[in-house]
Amino acid sequence: MNMFKNPRTKYINSLVLIVPMLIYYSAGLYHQDLNFDVIQENFKKSKSNTLSILEAMPEDKYAYAPVDSVRSFSAQAYHIAYTLEFMRNQFSGKDNKWNPGDENSMSKAELIEWTKNGFDEMENFLNETKYNDRLLTNLISVLDHNAHHKGQMIIYLRLNNIAPPEYQF
Missing domain, CATH: 1.20.5 (Single alpha-helices involved in coiled-coils or other helix-helix interfaces)
Known part of the structure; x- marks a missing residue:
């Protein structure tokens, strides 16, 4: 047998x-x-990739949405920045209610600055916070959420015949 x-x-x-x-x-x-430093490095790369995508779309195309039922490029950028702020507040235990406001209210420069600051503030929070499994899980969720919206924004770039920035590993 x-x-x-x-x-x-x-x-x-x-x-x-x-x-x-x-x-x-x-x-x-x-x-x-599963070194937490590796996850933090991925977070830094996510920041760089996200900012490159935001820079790649011309400001006059920030209102672009492929169909009426989806967010504009600007609203995608706003959503990423707002979520970074929202999640950082959640992680730190602050009373936090989802209230993003008008997702089409900011200029390209304002969105880039807000997104950069959001990543920087999250990175500072991570550096000051003691590692634990919940923090790791939450950070992976942030990276996953960001990847989802970056993917949508890359499609918007391509639909406008704009080559997306090269992905940075």
């Missing part, structure tokens, strides 16, 4: 793989591999 087809062998092999992983993760040893 082939030892890999034997259900008992499959069970034992599974245990041999799963038990060490459970011990590894429950003991918190994975923090040594």
